[in-house]
Amino acid sequence: MNLVTLLPFIVLIGAMFLMTRSAKKKQQAAAQMRDHMTPGTGVRTIGGMYATVKEIGDDTVTLEVAPGVHAIYAKNAIGAVLEDAEYNRIVHGAGDGLTIDTPVVPDDASSLTLDKDADKAEDKAEDEAPKLDLGKKDEPKAGEPKADASDDSEPKDGKADGEAGTK
Structure with missing residues (x-):
């Protein structure tokens, strides 16, 4: 009876021992890899950045x-030391x-727009497009009569915004 109750604990302790043992092996392998770094070696950080x-x-x-x-990193931030061929390939x-014959990022913004006439035509078409009415009423211009009583420009309680009311 006692053996049956102790068995789960024994299995748990054994599993913990195996997990810590494999974690220690991984840490030792990573430390050994970092010790083999030399100036000029290509590396990948744990964040995925490639550098020399x-x-x-x-x-x-x-x-x-x-x-x-140049940037300074903790040695623990090095995720992998790469072979020269692999680093150059990546x-x-x-x-x-x-x-790649041309630079990926242009030196100036002029190369970003290829056809300036097409851009002007698009802008003109946008200006001529009908405006969308969002239901906002325009204020009357100087010299025009004010809208009728159905206009919602004044509050229904007759008070201006922020005016204290009485009960």
């Missing part, structure tokens, strides 16, 4: 995230048959 290692400190690593842009597109 520039300097390695005791607890930090300086990464070049873009040409001339970051530069090398080996995919992908060649």
Whole structure:
């Protein structure tokens, strides 16, 4: 009878032992991977950013995230140290048959609009489109008579906004 009540606890303790053992192995493997980093190595952070290692400190690593842009990260933030071929394939597109002759982001905004006449024609068409009536009544212009009594411009209780009433 006592063995039956103790069995779930024994299984639970064994499972906890196996989980902590595998977690320790993963931590040791990650630490060993981080120790093999050298300046010039391509890495991926745990946030998914690819960068090149520039300097390695005791607890930090300086990464070049873009040409001339350096950032300091904790060593624990490095998720993977990549082989040179893999890093170049991911970051530069090398080996995919992908060649980019023009910059992805233009240097100026003039290249964003290809046909200026088409843009002007679209703007003119928008100006000529009928306006949507949202039910808001326009205020009468100077010299025009005021709207009739059915106009909702005055409150029904005869008080202006913010005017205190009496009971």
